[in-house]
Amino acid sequence: MPLLTIDDRAVTVENGVTVLEAARCLGITIPTLCHLPGKPTFTSCMICVVKDETSGRLIPSCSAPAMEGMVIHTDSAEVRQERKKVLDLLMSEHGGDCEAPCTTTCPARMDIPLMIRQIAAGQMDAAFETVTDKIALPAVLGRICPAPCEKACRRGRHDSPVSICLLKRFVADTALKVDADLRAASGSGKVAIIGAGPAGLAAAFHLARAGYACTVFDEQDEPGGQLRYRVDRDRLPAEILDREIEVIRKLGVEFRMKYRIEPGEGFKHLKADYDAIVLTPGRRPDQTHSVWEVESDGRGVQVEANTFRTSDPMIFSGGEVVHAGQMSVRAVAHGKSIACAIDQWLGGTPVVGVKKPFESRLGQLKDREIDAMMKDADPCARVEVGGYYGAGYSVDQALQESRRCLQCDCRKARDCKLREFACEYGASQKTYTVGARTTFSRTRSPHVIYEPGKCIKCGICVRLSGLAFLGRGYETVVGVPFGDSLESALGSAAADCVRECPTGALAWKADA
Numbered sequence: 001m002p003l004l005t006i007d008d009r010a011v012t013v014e015n016g017v018t019v020l021e022a023a024r025c026l027g028i029t030i031p032t033l034c035h036l037p038g039k040p041t042f043t044s045c046m047i048c049v050v051k052d053e054t055s056g057r058l059i060p061s062c063s064a065p066a067m068e069g070m071v072i073h074t075d076s077a078e079v080r081q082e083r084k085k086v087l088d089l090l091m092s093e094h095g096g097d098c099e100a101p102c103t104t105t106c107p108a109r110m111d112i113p114l115m116i117r118q119i120a121a122g123q124m125d126a127a128f129e130t131v132t133d134k135i136a137l138p139a140v141l142g143r144i145c146p147a148p149c150e151k152a153c154r155r156g157r158h159d160s161p162v163s164i165c166l167l168k169r170f171v172a173d174t175a176l177k178v179d180a181d182l183r184a185a186s187g188s189g190k191v192a193i194i195g196a197g198p199a200g201l202a203a204a205f206h207l208a209r210a211g212y213a214c215t216v217f218d219e220q221d222e223p224g225g226q227l228r229y230r231v232d233r234d235r236l237p238a239e240i241l242d243r244e245i246e247v248i249r250k251l252g253v254e255f256r257m258k259y260r261i262e263p264g265e266g267f268k269h270l271k272a273d274y275d276a277i278v279l280t281p282g283r284r285p286d287q288t289h290s291v292w293e294v295e296s297d298g299r300g301v302q303v304e305a306n307t308f309r310t311s312d313p314m315i316f317s318g319g320e321v322v323h324a325g326q327m328s329v330r331a332v333a334h335g336k337s338i339a340c341a342i343d344q345w346l347g348g349t350p351v352v353g354v355k356k357p358f359e360s361r362l363g364q365l366k367d368r369e370i371d372a373m374m375k376d377a378d379p380c381a382r383v384e385v386g387g388y389y390g391a392g393y394s395v396d397q398a399l400q401e402s403r404r405c406l407q408c409d410c411r412k413a414r415d416c417k418l419r420e421f422a423c424e425y426g427a428s429q430k431t432y433t434v435g436a437r438t439t440f441s442r443t444r445s446p447h448v449i450y451e452p453g454k455c456i457k458c459g460i461c462v463r464l465s466g467l468a469f470l471g472r473g474y475e476t477v478v479g480v481p482f483g484d485s486l487e488s489a490l491g492s493a494a495a496d497c498v499r500e501c502p503t504g505a506l507a508w509k510a511d512a
């Protein structure tokens with residue numbers, strides 16, 4: 001029974017136990033990708049590397065046996081550097097988009113392909129949740145947003161972009177029609193919001209849903225800011241704006257209109273009465289910045305990137321007072337980021353704002369890659385209904401348009417070990433430019449999608465199913481042998497393969 005030390009703690013294990021298993025006995029987790037408990041070791045990914053101080057060597061812990069007297073370090077700077085190198089190499093040839101280009105281009109980063117899949121499946125409540133997770137006022141934005149996401153839409157390479165903005169409007173209008181109730185968490189904390197424009201309304205919306213008691217103060221008669229006073233009424237009827245503001249009211253947000261916060265004492269009282277302040281008064285002349293007692297320059301109030309925190313730690317600011325002349329969707333995105341930062345602050349966790357995950361990107365696609373994506377999409381032309389001024393989509397039109405989407409995102413984006421480790425170890429797709437990335441292709445069984453470009457050849461599915469390594473050396477790929485179908489090669493192991501595949505190479509077709 002060998003006795004060894006792992007991260008300065010002694011452990012005695014049975015003969016034949018690996019260093020990885022010995023570490024687990026101590027509650028120490030070492031990252032793995034190709035390891036599959038209960039199956040022969042494969043030792044291909046090397047992410048499980050640790051340092052054996054007795055020999056001075058870096059060793060793969062999933063296959064190295066625990067030996068008497070070993071002194072192991074699992075998380076030193078050297079080990080972490082080695083893991084980053086492993087991940088950089090894996091990522092240099094990785095052929096996948098974690099998020100679709102439409103999502104990464106949307107200033108609010110709405111999960112567009114997920115919303116579209118939910119529309120196609122008739123799951124309108126779920127689609128509304130997806131939209132409102134990132135976007136307050138979706139029926140408003142569905143009428144006025146210039147849709148930068150559509151300029152990035154891959155379908156545009158084939159014929160014309162998916163009509164994302166009208167699909168979002170369809171989801172929002174459907175919810176308004178049925179008077180959908182949005183859930184609000186119960187929490188504690190009082191937030192004052194100065195300014196009822198798009199950024200302030202969005203901050204109120206997300207903070208109220210997170211359980212904070214919000215009061216919005218504004219000097220105007222009605223809430224809406226530039227949405228009410230600067231947008232063409234034919235394009236955005238007041239009724240739509242009012243109904244979306246009503247949704248925010250129903251979340252418990254209090255509005256104090258025709259209310260001017262007096263500088264000096266008035267503002268001091270507000271700071272004493274509330275736990276945090278959101279400063280979104282819209283476009284203001286420079287001198288009024290001094291009213292709020294936060295640092296500003298000629299362009300606007302100065303805030304920390306990502307958290308939107310001002311020089312006063314209890315005041316967060318966004319919208320036009322920070323960046324003048326921006327799209328409303330960006331102001332709405334500011335509101336979401338501010339709500340996230342305030343929630344972190346009042347929750348007692350580090351204020352870092354919305355965390356940016358690792359992004360693998362395919363970049364420019366070749367024509368044959370677009371053709372491969374088109375195989376699963378409806379070839380019909382974009383459903384046109386007169387743009388933003390039109391009546392919007394009917395149910396049938398929305399369904400038809402939703403089927404044009406190429407589903408560019410990765411189905412395992414929230415559940416991919418490779419992405420999780422790439423994020424944790426700060427991996428980069430650009431460190432090694434050994435060659436071109438893997439070409440995108442996609443095979444489907446009735447329930448499972450296989451995308452070879454995302455396969456890291458960990459061999460897990462090969463050990464579990466009838467899939468096999470095909471070809472040799474650099475050309476090796478995991479695939480279906482003997483011209484068989486994906487469905488029969490996976491056989492009864494399909495669920496195990498999808499669950500254990502550490503990347504999005506094998507994923508459920510219908511998985512949201």
Ligand code: SF4
Nearest residue numbers: 096097098410416504
């Ligand atoms: S497999 Fe993982 S890293 Fe690759 S695209 Fe999907 S989520 Fe991103």
Ligand code: SF4
Nearest residue numbers: 102153154405406408
């Ligand atoms: S085809 Fe669909 S997923 Fe791809 S960019 Fe366009 S809307 Fe987004």
Ligand code: SF4
Nearest residue numbers: 455456458459461501
């Ligand atoms: S497809 Fe198979 S070999 Fe490739 S990453 Fe997934 S489990 Fe591993």
Ligand code: FES
Nearest residue numbers: 034045046048062
């Ligand atoms: S080499 Fe150990 S987990 Fe892959």
